[in-house]
Amino acid sequence: MSRTAVVATSFAFLVAMIGTTVPTALYPIYADELGFSSLTVTILFAVYACGVFGALLLFGRLSDQIGRRLVLVASLVFAVLSAIMFLIPASLATLxxxxxxxxxxxxxxxGAGTAAIVDLFPSDRRARAGILAVAVNSGGLAIGNLGGGVLADISRSPLVVPFAAHLVLAVIALVGMRLFGEAPGPRGGFVFRVQRLRVPAQIRGAFVRGSLAAGAGFASGGVLTAVTGIFLADDLALTDHALAGFVVFLVFAFVASGQLLARWIPRRWAMPSACAGMVVAAGFLAWALAGPLLAPLIVAAIGVGTSCGICMNVGLATTVEEVPVAERGGVSSAFFIVIYVMLAFPAIGVGLLAGPLGLRDAGLVFAGVVALLAAAVGVADYTSSRRAGGVRV
Known part of the structure; x- marks a missing residue:
């Protein structure tokens, strides 16, 4: 295992994910300058989700075919281009x-980043690889939210400095991948078509439960992302951009904590207990929105993140880490397609319902939906474990 390659790959993964959430805390500023509504923010989230889905569907198995490093470099090139677009004077089109x-x-x-990190670790340390992959993924999402808000509050150019900082990081990561990244796995040709991301039959049950459980956590994060900024400003009169970024930061930061906690929970109980935690967290979110109150919102963010981290740990351990290298990129991409669909659905839905119902009531509706889903997945996983005598199937 090359430690330099692990560091370069992890840093590239981290930086790419930072760029996806830098704009989140800045939406209230864009709303003031460009006259955004909650529906406009929903549109921006929807087109981001379309970019994710399109890349996963078209290129989800690409790293299995041409190697991991080329795909990671391509991801960083798109991150650079995205940062440049945000540095152009803002309009709805550029955003x-x-x-x-x-x-x-x-x-x-x-997909490729998760597979690349798992590839770089020997088989007896694969569990650590899964923890690292989720940590840099969720860590990037967390840092982007918080960093965007902090830089916006302390700089005189709040819509320039956060993206300029990310551009510098992306260029450094791009150079690091070119110099130090490794690309283990097969190399061959690529046929451009919508690819069927096949999940091997032996892990299909674990894949469905793991991806739905982790997706329920990300769906809860989607609700928080959709409501936090406007909720804090309009209902609690808290206009600090760093605070809005901090609440969402807590979700993804505690995903990493949940990863560590998962190591101390028996496998049979890990996912059911995490799903129960999501139900409780959804209750705190409903309490915060109905209040309106800040403290339950923070508790909800911590609970969602911790529970999601446990589910991610179990989900990756029973899917991506269990398949051969040649199938790892495809399975990883399929796993994240489910997660991103579930992240996008409530965030988009809250924006659409905010018009007729109001933001808080729309958030309450989707908090309830996510709680029901988490409860159903938790029961299904516990039932499967009991039927298998405590061993997952």
């Missing part, structure tokens, strides 16, 4: 293009 490019960057990176 849409920037978000699409950011989505393509994330779609290329999530």
């Amino acid at each position: 849409i293009v920037g978000r699409v490019l950011s989505g393509v960057s994330a779609g290329l990176m999530t």
Whole structure:
């Protein structure tokens, strides 16, 4: 195992994911300058999701075919282009293009980056590889949210400095991957077509439960992302951009904590207990929105992140880490397609329902939906474990 390659790959993954969430805390500023509504923010989230889905569907198995490093470099190129678009004087058109490019960057990176990190570790340390992959993924999402808000608050150019900083990081990561990144695995030709991301039959049950459980956590994060900025400003009169970024930062930061906690929970109980935690967190989110109150919102963010981290750990351990190298990129991409669909659905839905219902009531609706989903997945996983005598099937 090359430690330099691990560092270069992990840093590239981290930087790409930072770029996807830098704009989140800045949406209230764009709303003031360009007259955005909650529906406009929803559109921006939707086009980002389309970029992610398109990249995963078209290129989800590309790293299995041509090697990991080329795909990771391509992801960073799209991250650079996205940052440049955000540095152009803002308009709805430039923001849409920037978000699409950011989505393509994330779609290329999530599947290939996870597979690349797992590849770089020997088989007896594969569990650590899964923890590292989720940590840099969620860590990037967390840093982007918080960093964007902090830089916006302390700089005189809040819509320039965060993206300029990300551009510098992306260029450094791009150089690092070119110099130090490794590309283990097969190399061959690539046929451009919508690819069927096949999940091997032996892990299909674990894949469905793991991806849905982790997706429920990301769906809860999607609700928080959709409501936090406007909720804090309009309902609590808290206009600090760093605070809005910090609340969402907590979700993704505690995903990493959940990864570590998962190592101490028996496998049979890990996912059911995490799903129960998501139900409780959804209750705190509902309490915060109904209040309106800040403290339950923070508790909800911590609970969602921790529970999601546990589910991610179990999900990757029973899917991506269990398949041969030649199938790892495709399985990883399929896993993240489910997660990103579930991340996007409530965030887009909250924006659409905010008009007729109001933002808080729309958030309450989707908090309830996510709680029901998490409860169903937790029961299904526990039932499967009991039927298998405590061993997952």
